[in-house]
Amino acid sequence: MTQAVRVKSMMPPGHVRTPIYLRGKIGVIERSLGEFPNPEDLAYGLPATAKPLHRVRFTMDEVWGADAENPCDTLDAEIYAHWLEPADAT
């Protein structure tokens, strides 16, 4: 079963690898990639804890709504687990 997740809408300052256009969007985990040193620490030379990284698949309809060229096309992006929450979280 594929897990539906929402990208958190937070806007922390600093070096993050989560594109703004995907924040708040819901997708499904396409595959999990294991753990990688947190780039938000690495960018500042801090000791980096390993964080799980997932590839999340979004539909263009979810990302762009009525502006999508073709709503069924998809977009995959790697998102760190601490940027994700269950899609049904309120």
Place this chain on the structure above:
Amino acid sequence: MPHDHHDHDHLSPSGHPFRADDDTDLSYWQTMEIAVRELLVEKDITTPTEIANQIETMDARTPSNGAKVVARAWADPDFHAALMKDAAAATREMGFDIGPLKLIAVENTGDIHNMIVCTLCSCYPRNLLGLPPDWYKSRAYRSRTVREPRSVLAEFGVSLPDSTKVRVHDSTADMRYIVIPKRPQGTENMSQDELVALVTRDSMIGTGVAKAP
């Protein structure tokens, strides 16, 4: 006469504007790179020879490395399976020195067309394919590919029917991507070496397709 500016200021004989020279002052970041490089050398952390060797190693990596990977994936089902499972390991097993590259192969089929972009910067599988084309780093490519991939593809000469699903991959974090283009029709009797010549750089980014034989 190209340098006569009486009639057509800044226009070449062909009627187009002359391209601006790029011999401008160093940018802030270029100056910083030189300063850091010289400090690293002065402190004996690296040497000019090591730096030159690294540049040569990177320049030796070209899309032909990727073309050999794709051709083998087309011709060798076992390698194809290994590549789809762990592209970095399969590529190393072929003998390519790809350093710490983490690679995912995505495959075009009759129903699916994959396309690679990095909206945040310009992540690219350099350790396999060499340096990216300039347009890959342009803001236009990076911003438009996630929003209107079909229009971008059309500008590259790739027109897809609505029945083909476009999968854009935004290389945002630690993985890099290579597209395995669809094997062209009429290549059933070609050798692996002959197939290599059909694989273009753009076809491995997904902005192109493999050449017809």
